[in-house]
Amino acid sequence: MKEDVQLLIDLQELDQHILKGRKQQEVLRAEQEDLNCKVQKLDAIIAQLNQEIGAIEQERSTLNQALLQEQDNIEKAEARLPEIKTQKEYLAVLKEVDVAKKQAKDVQDQISSSDDALATLEEDRLEKQQQLEELRENNDSRANEIIAELKEIDDALISEDIKREKLAKHVPDNIRKKYELLLVRRKGLALVEARRGNCLGCNMHLPPQFFNSMLKKQGIDSCPHCNRLLYVLPQE
Numbered sequence: 001m002k003e004d005v006q007l008l009i010d011l012q013e014l015d016q017h018i019l020k021g022r023k024q025q026e027v028l029r030a031e032q033e034d035l036n037c038k039v040q041k042l043d044a045i046i047a048q049l050n051q052e053i054g055a056i057e058q059e060r061s062t063l064n065q066a067l068l069q070e071q072d073n074i075e076k077a078e079a080r081l082p083e084i085k086t087q088k089e090y091l092a093v094l095k096e097v098d099v100a101k102k103q104a105k106d107v108q109d110q111i112s113s114s115d116d117a118l119a120t121l122e123e124d125r126l127e128k129q130q131q132l133e134e135l136r137e138n139n140d141s142r143a144n145e146i147i148a149e150l151k152e153i154d155d156a157l158i159s160e161d162i163k164r165e166k167l168a169k170h171v172p173d174n175i176r177k178k179y180e181l182l183l184v185r186r187k188g189l190a191l192v193e194a195r196r197g198n199c200l201g202c203n204m205h206l207p208p209q210f211f212n213s214m215l216k217k218q219g220i221d222s223c224p225h226c227n228r229l230l231y232v233l234p235q236e
């Protein structure tokens with residue numbers, strides 16, 4: 001086998017390893033993003049619940065004030081009763097007390113339903129907070145694993161890139177350019193063997209004359225079907 005052929009085989013092996021490392025990094029980064037995304041989603045739900053709870057608490061405090069006011073009205077009206085001289089006036093004050101009592105009852109009912117709503121929301125918030133805590137605990141260990149894995153791949157890629165640069169220098173420019181272009185277009189498989197008259201990249205049959213001349217030359221050719229670089233192994 002010619003030197004160029006072995007060089008290209010070695011280069012492609014290295015490139016495939018580099019591509020695999022980059023792909024792994026992409027997958028890990030996507031997972032990292034996914035972990036953050038889940039936390040952010042729960043954070044947003046809790047923030048929304050906090051807002052709703054805050055609004056109800058405010059409403060609740062307004063209702064409490066209204067209730068105190070009605071109770072005060074009732075007390076004041078009732079305190080006036082012993083001093084009243086006429087029947088007409090007496091009835092009017094009784095009616096006033098009645099109205100105030102009814103209003104107090106209405107406010108009391110509103111307070112109860114606010115309390116119910118508040119309890120439901122608080123329960124929901126607690127549940128989400130627990131989920132978030134669990135998620136954070138799980139995420140933390142996985143997040144650290146991902147960081148370690150990314151670092152490991154990074155280190156490997158740095159030394160592989162250096163190795164690649166050295167190797168690529170020895171490949172003739174015209175072949176290297178063609179190879180690199182094909183590597184991108186053919187998803188990491190730019191160079192393939194031609195065996196028993198077939199291209200092992202596209203599995204198409206090569207013209208017999210073309211294949212025979214390849215066997216004689218033992219060099220690098222292009223597949224007439226898929227354009228990949230072809231080599232043959234010496235016949236035994």
Ligand SMILES: [Zn+2]
Nearest residue numbers: 199202223226
């Ligand atoms: Zn082919």
